[in-house]
Amino acid sequence: PQACTMGTPTVVYLHYEQREPFHTMKLALDGSQAITVSDTLACFIDGYTNAHGDANPLGESAALSVQTRRGKTLRLESLMPCGVPTGTDLFIVADPKCTSPLGAADAASAAANASAVHASQARMGENSYYYSVNKNKGNTIVPPEPQVPRAKRAISSVLRQTTISNYAMIDGDGKVKVNIPVAGAQLLGANAIVLKVFDRAFKLRIRTDASSELTLNIPILLEEVKQHECLVKVLNGRVVLHLLKREADKPWYELRKTKGVGDTEYDKLVPYAGEEATIVAGGSGEVLPDFVPEVITVT
Numbered sequence: 062p063q064a065c066t067m068g069t070p071t072v073v074y075l076h077y078e079q080r081e082p083f084h085t086m087k088l089a090l091d092g093s094q095a096i097t098v099s100d101t102l103a104c105f106i107d108g109y110t111n112a113h114g115d116a117n118p119l120g121e122s123a124a125l126s127v128q129t130r131r132g133k134t135l136r137l138e139s140l141m142p143c144g145v146p147t148g149t150d151l152f153i154v155a156d157p158k159c160t161s162p163l164g165a166a167d168a169a170s171a172a173a174n175a176s177a178v179h180a181s182q183a184r185m186g187e188n189s190y191y192y193s194v195n196k197n198k199g200n201t202i203v204p205p206e207p208q209v210p211r212a213k214r215a216i217s218s219v220l221r222q223t224t225i226s227n228y229a230m231i232d233g234d235g236k237v238k239v240n241i242p243v244a245g246a247q248l249l250g251a252n253a254i255v256l257k258v259f260d261r262a263f264k265l266r267i268r269t270d271a272s273s274e275l276t277l278n279i280p281i282l283l284e285e286v287k288q289h290e291c292l293v294k295v296l297n298g299r300v301v302l303h304l305l306k307r308e309a310d311k312p313w314y315e316l317r318k319t320k321g322v323g324d325t326e327y328d329k330l331v332p333y334a335g336e337e338a339t340i341v342a343g344g345s346g347e348v349l350p351d352f353v354p355e356v357i358t359v360t
Contacts, residue, residue, distance in 0.1 A: 075101070084112060090141055106125075237316070249343050252349055256302065261284070281330050285308070
């Protein structure tokens with residue numbers, strides 16, 4: 062993830078999690094500049110493009126917004142941080158029904174191709190590779206039958222995501238447990254739970270059915286963990302994460318690290334840093350198919 066630094070006192074985290082590749086950006090504000098929500102979106106898109114290049118789903122959307130964890134949309138002209146406290150998670154949301162129009166470069170390329178076809182036909186005549194393009198070889202031109210306009214509607218296949226807000230942290234000897242209530246946890250699909258653990262962060266996805274999932278992303282944990290030794294246990298009505306501490310005797314008083322008074326090291330921390338370890342778990346249900354976003358037009 063890329064940090065866009067505009068100061069130090071107030072820090073928010075911007076996440077894009079609708080489609081892979083996911084992206085997180087740390088945004089620091091000191092109030093010395095008037096930074097709007099629209100400016101923040103532009104900064105995030107630049108960072109996303111630099112990080113992921115052509116694999117950029119943001120480039121396919123004409124409507125982006127910044128939302129809080131509860132789904133409140135921030136007005137584009139509002140000044141950041143819009144009253145949210147430091148350490149808040151904000152989410153970049155793309156409207157799947159809005160796609161970008163044909164760009165100027167694409168239009169110019171199409172015009173150039175059409176011009177090349179006409180030039181070849183004029184120069185080579187019947188020997189042109191493109192001789193038959195835009196020509197009717199029959200002796201009689203039959204006009205097409207009139208088409209009766211039919212209504213079209215788009216069916217969007219969207220993965221419904223809900224952020225987990227109800228969980229408990231239990232500090233123990235050598236490890237921290239994160240207890241998450243999930244109704245019918247033991248009946249989840251065999252691959253419904255995916256936990257990605259980093260040096261000092263994790264991303265959790267729990268697919269409750271083929272088109273819905275619960276998410277919990279902690280970009281900076283209080284301390285470092287042994288990502289390759291972490292576990293996921295599925296119990297009756299709950300999912301429990303076992304995070305193994307790198308410093309076994311060090312107590313944890315919070316799961317997500319927050320900036321304390323006089324903490325000069327906090328702003329040096331990078332979200333989701335270090336090697337990634339992936340843990341897949343689930344219940345006794347069938348294996349869920351991979352989710353592929355698509356839009357189907359029905360006539």
